Amino acid sequence: MPAVSATTAAREILVRLHDVMASRTNAQAKLNQVTQIIGEALHSEVCSIYLLRDGVLELYATRGLKQEAVHVTKLQLGEGLTGTIAEKNETLNLAEATSHPDFVHNPETGEELFHSFAGVPIVRAERAVGVLTVQHVDQRRYDEVEIEALQTVAMVLAELIAGAGLIDETQGPGSGGARDTASVRLTGLKLVDGMGQGRAVFHQPRVIVEHTVAEDTEVERHRVYSAFDKMRDQIDKMMSQADFGVAGEHQDILATYKMFAYDEGWRTRINAAIDSGLTAEAAIERVQQRTRMRMREIDDPLLADRMHDLEDLSNRLLRIVSGQLGTAAQLGLRQDSILIARNLGPAELLEYDRRRLKGVILQEGSLTAHVVIVARAMGIPVLGRVRDARRVIGEGDFVLLNAGEGHAVARPTSAIEEVFENRLSQTQKLRAEYAAMRDLPPISTDGHRLTLMVNAGLRDDVAALDTTGADGIGLFRTEFEFLVSAELPKRERQQRVYRDVLDTAGDKPVIFRTVDVGGDKTLPYMSNDAIEEENPAMGWRAIRLALERDALMKAQASALVEAASGRILQVMFPMISEPWEFDEARELFEKQRARAAARGKQPPLTIRYGAMLEVPALAEVLDILLPKLDFLSIGTNDLTQFLFAADRAHPKLAERFDWLSPAILRFIARVVRACDDAGVPVGVCGEMGGRSLEAMALIGVGLDRLSITPAAIGPVKAMIRSLDVAELRETMRALLARPPANMRTALAEWALAHDVRIA
Structure with missing residues (x-):
């Protein structure tokens, strides 16, 4: 195919399809003509249309395959390349079809002559109702412009086959049938x-696009521009009326959302789809389909969430341009x-x-x-x-x-x-x-005072100090400010957030964890540096990224130093693997403290430096690191997956490895002993400490400080106030020396026998 734009390629095909759809011939004849038009336009020997009929994909029309296979070749969803496209609702583009693991040979079609294969789903109401495929004798991947042209044509085909009554309405959601009344x-x-x-x-309800091919592109363009103006007015009004009572990061999220609404790139893509010959509704839907396909390819949840925001806006724009404004909220x-x-x-x-x-x-x-x-x-x-x-x-x-x-x-x-x-x-x-119990201290029955702190990441979370009576914030995650911003947050903006947190916390301590981004928390404004990682949790992230991109960390250090003017600043560095990483991070902060003083700024009264132990290797060099630390925090979430080589997000592994495994408890006990010997305070921040039985076990191995979610403070405090710490620690020493077959069961039985409250 000659090098042309996707817009031009699609437009050439749509102009010819317009006449086909307007003709008085039957649906079969129209589909036959469509395969000819697409095959000729893409210089492809084969073009085929499969439709979902009675739950099975049926070859309905073809140019290039044997005609006797039409209405004979049938594939189950998930069977072969075509069935895979329909089942997964995604595009395939292969230089050699037989190389794909899902390839199935259908000898009656004569397709063994062809090597390259591309296919796109024909989508109606978010589900595949058919598949459009092309094949070529030569081994070559189809160009991106050809794939985009196929995807655009597939939209028009959805309208054609729906109008002809060829869509299988017996499958999928909303297909009708008897209403289920069972629980x-x-x-x-x-x-x-x-x-x-x-x-x-x-x-x-989904807006079903009924008309896809435009009669007058300028009219369609005007409709889209008018809809954009109305949508932006709605969002501006909504944001001005939003009242949360207090400021917070949710306001930054809404600002990011508004940024998408005013994104000219999005409007340009819709414009290009209209130029290809689509109506305003079809153009919005076309861009939206492309967004959905991108969403399925994105592993990074934060970027995927940004795509969801764009999908939300697309739905809003589609409702406006089609006149279907009745959401449940508006009604x-x-x-x-x-x-x-x-x-x-x-x-x-x-x-x-x-x-x-x-x-x-x-x-x-x-x-x-x-x-x-x-x-x-x-x-x-x-x-x-x-x-x-x-x-x-x-x-x-x-x-x-x-x-x-x-x-x-x-x-x-x-x-x-x-x-x-x-x-x-x-x-x-x-x-x-x-x-x-808010004002009651977490003191055990034998008089042991423990420290219960909360984890936070939003300014609003700091209010939990009052509602729970927690002793402070043991982990304030600073990366959210970076993740919701379209660009690197300015030092002044960061400083304002950190000062607000310290002001709200009052005389209670706050430990700021420096930015932990990278890996699966990619920043869009750092995408040029991003590399594809098979295991992002163990990749270029946290302190590793921050030390290499030191401008990011310098800005954060400066903001924290100035925000804590005249106060105690506590910072800890995530994912420290070796002592030199801590040394470099601490030196960076010290330089920013000296720089602030040189500029006449009042520095913090003191800076207390800590590290997070998440990487098991750090436990082997604690004798080198501990003399440099003011405190250590054990991050149980990452530590657990690294110890077991088990991704905690993996559905088959999430529940397989128990936090109460002797391996984890022995490891933590060893770290606690090393810290006690060095006189360095040590605590845990992570989900493990927020579960009352697990928290009891952590106290049993010698921990006196837990930083947990606000909701966990009450149950854990109730457990502590019913616990004899000295007796528990003696029991834990015996259990870890000779672990029982099931540590969780043994601890639960001990708690029950000693009237310890386990929520």
Whole structure:
């Protein structure tokens, strides 16, 4: 194919397809003509169209394969290359088709003559209803412009086959059929803790694009520009009315969201799709489909979340341009509701009446999603990764949501409702009990005073010091400011955040962890330095990245030094593997302290330096490092996966390796002994310390300081106040010397026998 733009290639094909679609011939004749047009335009010997019929992909038309295979060759979803495209709803582009592991030979088609293969899904209402493929005798990958042209044509084909009644409506969500009334339990990922109940409300029906080929591109362009203006006005108004009561990082997220709304690059891509001959709706959908495909290829959750924001805006723009503005938020919630959505953008969540919105269930979503940060600020529980939510739950169904335990029940029986109500009542009583303990110190029954601190990452999180009575912030994650920004945050902006945190904390200590980015937390403005990593958790991240990109760390050090003017500044460096890394990081901070003093700025009263022990290798050189440290923090999340060589995000490994394994407890006990001998305070910050049984074990191996989530303070404090620390430590020494077959069971039985409160 000659070197032309994707816009020109698609336009040439669409001009010819317009006449085909307008003709009075039957659907089969039209599809036959389509394969000829595409094959000729792409100089490809083969062009074939497969349609999903009765749950099976049927070869419906072809140019280049044997005609006797039409309506005879049939493939299951996931069978062969074509079945894989339909099942995964993704594009394939292969120089040699037989090299792909999913290749299946269909001898009746005569396809053995052809080597190269490319295929794109024909998508309708977010599901593949067919596949468009091209093949070539020569071994070559199709050019990007050819693939984009195929994807654009596939949109038009979706309209053609829908109009001809050829789409299989018996498969997939929303296909109709008898309404299920049985109770059903759905599981997912806890995104925002909490419980709620209400009637299921669907956030929005998908806008089905009915007309794809434009009659007048200038008219379509004007419609898009007008929709952009209206969308931006809506977002500006929404942001000006958003009221969280206090400032916080959620405001920065919304600013990033607004930045996307005003992104000219996005509008340019839609414009180019209109130039190719698509209507305004089809152009938006075309760009949106490309975004979805990119989302499936992105491993970095933060970048994927940015793509979700763009998807949210695309949905908003599509509704405006099509005149279908009726989201559940705009229509208004009439009763207590549980919102069901594939995904949500932060601005869309803000449109809902939070008095009646009792919870959110997402088919997608991640812990780092922007909407999750906003939902947490609004106090709305969120359950994510509920794959079948929109298929299994019906509009108006009564739903019980327990995000904390990772499940929801639709159409519950009276017995299930009673259990839920009891659990909700019990949870509220426990909350009240923990709240009443706020001012009580974490002192054990034998008079041992422990230190309970909270982990934080947002300015709003600092308020937990008052609500929980925690002793301070043992880990303030500073990277969020970097992750939600479109560019490297200015020193002044960072300084403002750190000063706010210190001011809010008052006389309680705050330990700032220096920026931990890189790996799976890629910064978009550092993408030129990014390299593809097979295991990003053990890659170019944290202190490794910060020391190499020292401008980033110098700006942060300067901001922290000036923010802590006249106060004690505590900083710790993440992922230290060897003592020289700590030395370099400390020297960098000291230079910024000297620089601030030289400029007449009042420096901190003192700077206390710490390191995080997450890399097991550091335990072997503690004798070198400890004399230089003011404190050490053990990061159990990364440490556990490094010790076991087990990715904690891997679904098959997440529950396989127990935090209460003797290997972990022995390792931590050895580190604690080394710190005690050197007179260096040591603590734990991580999920392990936030679970009452695990926290008990950590205290048992000698730890006196835990930094945990705010929600865990109450249960862990209650456990400590029922515990005899001296007796526990004597028991732990015996258990670690001769570990039982199941350490978790042994510790649970000991706690039960000694009336230790384990939540």
